[in-house]
Amino acid sequence: MRLAAFAALAACAALAQAQDSAREIQRYRQMIAEGSPAELFEVEGEALWKKPEGPKKVSLERCDLGEGPGVLKGAYAHLPRYFKDADSVMDLETRLLHCMTTLQGRSREEATRRVFGSADRPSEFESLSAYIAAQSRGVRIAPGMSHPKEKASYELGRALYFHRVGAWDFSCASCHGDEGKRIRMQELPVLYKPEAARPVIATWPAYRVSTSQLVTLQWRMNDCYRQMRTPEPTFASETTVALIHFLTATARGETYHGPGNKR
Amino acid sequence: MAAGPMKMRALLGQGYTDIRVLMNHPMETGQRKDPDGKLVPMHFIQNLTVKVNGRTVVDAQISQAVSRNPVFSFRLKGGAKGDKIEVSWLDNQGESNSTEAAVA
Numbered sequence: 001m002r003l004a005a006f007a008a009l010a011a012c013a014a015l016a017q018a019q020d021s022a023r024e025i026q027r028y029r030q031m032i033a034e035g036s037p038a039e040l041f042e043v044e045g046e047a048l049w050k051k052p053e054g055p056k057k058v059s060l061e062r063c064d065l066g067e068g069p070g071v072l073k074g075a076y077a078h079l080p081r082y083f084k085d086a087d088s089v090m091d092l093e094t095r096l097l098h099c100m101t102t103l104q105g106r107s108r109e110e111a112t113r114r115v116f117g118s119a120d121r122p123s124e125f126e127s128l129s130a131y132i133a134a135q136s137r138g139v140r141i142a143p144g145m146s147h148p149k150e151k152a153s154y155e156l157g158r159a160l161y162f163h164r165v166g167a168w169d170f171s172c173a174s175c176h177g178d179e180g181k182r183i184r185m186q187e188l189p190v191l192y193k194p195e196a197a198r199p200v201i202a203t204w205p206a207y208r209v210s211t212s213q214l215v216t217l218q219w220r221m222n223d224c225y226r227q228m229r230t231p232e233p234t235f236a237s238e239t240t241v242a243l244i245h246f247l248t249a250t251a252r253g254e255t256y257h258g259p260g261n262k263r
Numbered sequence: 264m265a266a267g268p269m270k271m272r273a274l275l276g277q278g279y280t281d282i283r284v285l286m287n288h289p290m291e292t293g294q295r296k297d298p299d300g301k302l303v304p305m306h307f308i309q310n311l312t313v314k315v316n317g318r319t320v321v322d323a324q325i326s327q328a329v330s331r332n333p334v335f336s337f338r339l340k341g342g343a344k345g346d347k348i349e350v351s352w353l354d355n356q357g358e359s360n361s362t363e364a365a366v367a
Contacts, residue, residue, distance in 0.1 A: 035285050035334030037287075039285055040267060040287045040332060043268035044267065
């Protein structure tokens with residue numbers, strides 16, 4: 001009788017401890033989120049958005065991200081989408097590149113020279129992405145899904161997700177295809193399922209604590225292909241946009257609350 | 264980008280003020296090597312000062328052990344809406360930066 005009481009007490013203690021650590025992890029996440037260095041990139045991004053650049057010496061403030069020229073509120077949450085002026089589906093970074101070449105008169109080659117930065121020297125795409133994405137906080141994720149080219153882009157992204165390529169015969173689904181997989185302590189979300197894609201997409205772009213960098217979705221696609229040992233995909237290509245489109249569409253309905261934090 | 268942006272929030276609670284300040288700094292320890300194998304020189308924030316309405320309330324000496332782009336938070340006794348909080352730092356290379364906010 002006494003033993004049973006003791007066992008019950010021990011079970012209670014274990015449960016309390018598990019709840020304690022869950023609460024502490026929650027508290028830690030909240031602390032990081034409140035003082036996220038992503039905010040520093042937002043500040044940098046705002047300055048870059050308003051800074052005249054290129055041969056035409058104009059800022060990006062008239063750039064149409066889909067909600068009208070210069071409208072930032074909710075723009076990120078509704079990307080990728082079809083743009084009539086470019087007759088293609090674009091994600092945020094692709095659209096920014098489009099504005100840099102059309103509005104500012106910069107060459108594609110010059111504008112894409114440093115698309116991914118370093119901790120010491122962030123790329124303008126990273127800071128701009130942080131600033132623009134932050135203007136969609138609290139907006140529901142709803143990428144374009146109605147235009148035939150949007151449907152085609154989504155289907156291409158879905159096909160690419162499962163398409164095995166390269167010397168190692170890897171696809172996105174090789175790692176992100178089964179529940180419960182991880183690399184070291186990093187859990188691998190099954191990103192073709194809405195419940196897994198939602199929390200992930202809602203926090204990209206994000207500050208990466210291990211490298212002190214702000215990382216974007218174009219970078220994520222690029223680096224996943226690097227890890228799969230394929231040739232490097234072109235920045236802002238149909239392929240990377242389609243994958244981003246597929247992942248974002250899978251996460252649709254979630255409220256955007258980034259830029260987030262990654263390990 | 265040592266003297267990059269800083270961001271501060273000062274929120275009034277029940278009888279206290281919570282200050283949270285985020286600053287942009289490389290915080291180099293002097294132990295890291297660059298891609299060419301040369302040591303990256305030490306570069307870190309040495310002094311951190313918090314002033315409330317011009318009066319110094321925190322004067323901290325910190326070291327290389329603090330991470331890049333650090334965030335500091337302090338809880339001050341008392342405080343009132345509109346109090347002017349000023350945070351400044353000085354690093355070992357003589358660079359400095361400061362930011363101001365009113366308690367909200």
